[in-house]
Amino acid sequence: MLLQVSDLTVRYGRTIQGLADVDVDVPPGSVTAVLGANGAGKSTLLRAISNTLPLHRGKVTSGSITLEGRDLAKLDPAEIVMAGVVQVPEGRQVFTTMSVEENLRAGGLIVAKEKREPARDRVFELFPRLAERRTQRAGLLSGGEQQMLAMGRALMSSPRLLLLDEPSLGLAPKMITLIGEIIREINAAGTAVLLVEQNAAMALKVAEDVVVLEVGRLALKGRAADVKDSPELAALYLGGHGDSQDDTLSESAEGTDAEPATPVARRTLSKWQG
Amino acid sequence: MNTFIQVMVNGLGKGAVYALLALGFVIIFKASGVLNFAHGSFVLLGGYVAVRTQDDLGFTVSAILGVATAGLGALFIERVLVARRPLADPIALALLTIGVDVILTEEIIRRLGVELPFLGRPYDGKPIQVGDITFFRTQLIALAVGAVLVTLFFLAFRLTGWGVAMRAQAENREAAALMGIRRGRVTAAAWVIGGVLAGVAVLFLATQDFSGSGLSRGTHAIALVAFPAAIIGGLDSTEGAIVGGAIVGLTEALSAQYISFEFSKVAVYVVMLTVLIVRPSGLFGTRERTRV
Numbered sequence: 029m030l031l032q033v034s035d036l037t038v039r040y041g042r043t044i045q046g047l048a049d050v051d052v053d054v055p056p057g058s059v060t061a062v063l064g065a066n067g068a069g070k071s072t073l074l075r076a077i078s079n080t081l082p083l084h085r086g087k088v089t090s091g092s093i094t095l096e097g098r099d100l101a102k103l104d105p106a107e108i109v110m111a112g113v114v115q116v117p118e119g120r121q122v123f124t125t126m127s128v129e130e131n132l133r134a135g136g137l138i139v140a141k142e143k144r145e146p147a148r149d150r151v152f153e154l155f156p157r158l159a160e161r162r163t164q165r166a167g168l169l170s171g172g173e174q175q176m177l178a179m180g181r182a183l184m185s186s187p188r189l190l191l192l193d194e195p196s197l198g199l200a201p202k203m204i205t206l207i208g209e210i211i212r213e214i215n216a217a218g219t220a221v222l223l224v225e226q227n228a229a230m231a232l233k234v235a236e237d238v239v240v241l242e243v244g245r246l247a248l249k250g251r252a253a254d255v256k257d258s259p260e261l262a263a264l265y266l267g268g269h270g271d272s273q274d275d276t277l278s279e280s281a282e283g284t285d286a287e288p289a290t291p292v293a294r295r296t297l298s299k300w301q302g
Numbered sequence: 303m304n305t306f307i308q309v310m311v312n313g314l315g316k317g318a319v320y321a322l323l324a325l326g327f328v329i330i331f332k333a334s335g336v337l338n339f340a341h342g343s344f345v346l347l348g349g350y351v352a353v354r355t356q357d358d359l360g361f362t363v364s365a366i367l368g369v370a371t372a373g374l375g376a377l378f379i380e381r382v383l384v385a386r387r388p389l390a391d392p393i394a395l396a397l398l399t400i401g402v403d404v405i406l407t408e409e410i411i412r413r414l415g416v417e418l419p420f421l422g423r424p425y426d427g428k429p430i431q432v433g434d435i436t437f438f439r440t441q442l443i444a445l446a447v448g449a450v451l452v453t454l455f456f457l458a459f460r461l462t463g464w465g466v467a468m469r470a471q472a473e474n475r476e477a478a479a480l481m482g483i484r485r486g487r488v489t490a491a492a493w494v495i496g497g498v499l500a501g502v503a504v505l506f507l508a509t510q511d512f513s514g515s516g517l518s519r520g521t522h523a524i525a526l527v528a529f530p531a532a533i534i535g536g537l538d539s540t541e542g543a544i545v546g547g548a549i550v551g552l553t554e555a556l557s558a559q560y561i562s563f564e565f566s567k568v569a570v571y572v573v574m575l576t577v578l579i580v581r582p583s584g585l586f587g588t589r590e591r592t593r594v
């Protein structure tokens with residue numbers, strides 16, 4: 029396993045449980061999706077991996093996170109980036125006052141100087157749109173472009189494992205499809221991806237393995253191909269037609285961050301747990 | 303007209319010194335989120351080392367020592383009080399700096415005793431006469447030094463990796479951490495720069511030309527003008543600090559000349575309040591807007 033998360037329990041403050049006994053594995057060179065409704069603990073999982081929980085007053089209380097057997101818990105966020113695990117946080121969080129180029133530069137500060145230019149060229153190759161807008165302030169980019177920049181910025185250090193937190197959030201269906209394709213391209217170039225999504229349609233198209241979280245617990249784990257056709261997951265995320273592949277589907281799936289999805293999720297998934 | 307030119311040049315000279323102080327204050331705030339109320343004591347610390355060594359070592363060496371001490375003093379405060387509390391409430395940290403300020407200032411004033419030693423021997427009190435205009439050498443050199451340091455700072459801020467890291471971390475701490483940017487290095491560098499700029503400023507503050515007084519409690523009081531300068535410019539804007547410094551220097555000089563010397567200190571705060579009423583985040587600041 030490239031990344032192995034075992035029995036992970038996370039607490040925020042004194043009492044709030046963010047995750048309980050969660051296991052997630054990412055095989056080398058694969059895309060693993062983490063699905064779950066609002067508040068399921070998806071971002072918490074990524075924060076635990078990147079060790080940025082302290083910034084949210086959170087803490088890993090038990091369990092382990094290892095990268096090829098190396099314990100990540102003892103490393104600070106910078107060391108984790110150096111180890112090759114880089115996160116694109118929820119809501120992109122590009123540096124809005126800085127130019128596209130400066131954002132990319134920020135992403136490459138941690139690697140040796142001679143590696144930065146080739147990395148930037150690769151990012152521009154992957155995202156020609158960013159090359160066109162290289163001197164523009166990141167805050168003035170569209171949401172899709174900001175997502176590209178956030179991903180490009182993370183790729184500047186040539187990570188072995190890319191953590192993506194809801195890259196489809198707030199994007200139009202076409203852009204979601206494009207982002208999905210780009211994730212596959214990134215993966216094809218050898219980077220493993222842990223993809224957190226609410227857009228199950230997009231995630232299932234891209235990922236090989238799937239993990240579903242429900243209120244901080246592991247609810248379901250399996251191969252994307254198997255899970256995709258399961259009526260339970262279809263009812264949960266895809267409004268009942270789970271095999272459709274087109275953009276309309278992504279669009280309807282986008283609606284899953286609406287509240288009604290959650291009760292359905294709980295009912296359906298409790299079966300899977302039993 | 304000649305008087306006006308003289309007042310403007312001297313005002314800008316003072317403004318350059320205020321700009322250095324305000325810039326240091328703003329950099330520290332941007333990098334670490336701390337309003338450093340100990341800035342005035344960094345000024346005294348640098349000045350104290352410089353005046354104590356200048357008889358033995360000469361002005362230049364003592365000035366360098368003073369500047370270095372102010373930088374290291376700031377670094378010490380950052381390491382001991384700020385870096386180890388990455389999640390502390392910024393208000394609590396600001397209160398800590400008030401404590402530092404009182405301790406450092408009172409101790410230096412006690413050590414100075416009744417002497418009020420002057421700095422700036424090579425330039426202080428040697429005005430240049432051009433026609434019937436008198437330029438104070440201290441102000442002219444302050445203007446030149448200020449321009450050079452500010453230019454260097456902005457070049458570093460815009461172009462170097464440290465500058466990128468600093469701006470990234472100032473804007474979004476979590477995203478910067480996720481890029482592997484180490485907060486501690488950025489904040490440490492910011493405090494050193496703030497301290498160094500304060501150490502440079504005192505070389506002009508504790509002079510006959512600038513304040514008519516040597517190193518004293520008065521120097522600390524003058525250094526506090528850095529706060530209105532930074533507030534006028536916008537607390538999180540480096541450009542604003544420069545403009546704010548210039549505005550404060552000119553306001554002081556012009557109101558002292560054309561209204562009254564007593565009013566000049568008040569005028570600075572009148573300007574500050576006016577700016578705040580029109581633009582609550584200062585001329586170039588963004589804090590207010592982004593917090594909403």
Ligand SMILES: Nc1ncnc2c1ncn2[C@@H]1O[C@H](COP(=O)(O)OP(=O)(O)OP(=O)(O)O)[C@@H](O)[C@H]1O
Pocket residue numbers: 040041044045046064065066067068069070071072073084085086118226
């Ligand atoms: N800083 C915090 N302090 C306290 N509780 C938190 C904090 N961050 C998250 N939580 C709680 O932890 C749980 C998991 O949150 P998390 O943000 O990981 O969910 P998520 O799956 O990413 O949701 P979303 O899809 O809305 O982003 C939620 O119940 C949330 O309220």
Ligand SMILES: [Mg+2]
Pocket residue numbers: 070071072118193
């Ligand atoms: Mg989330």
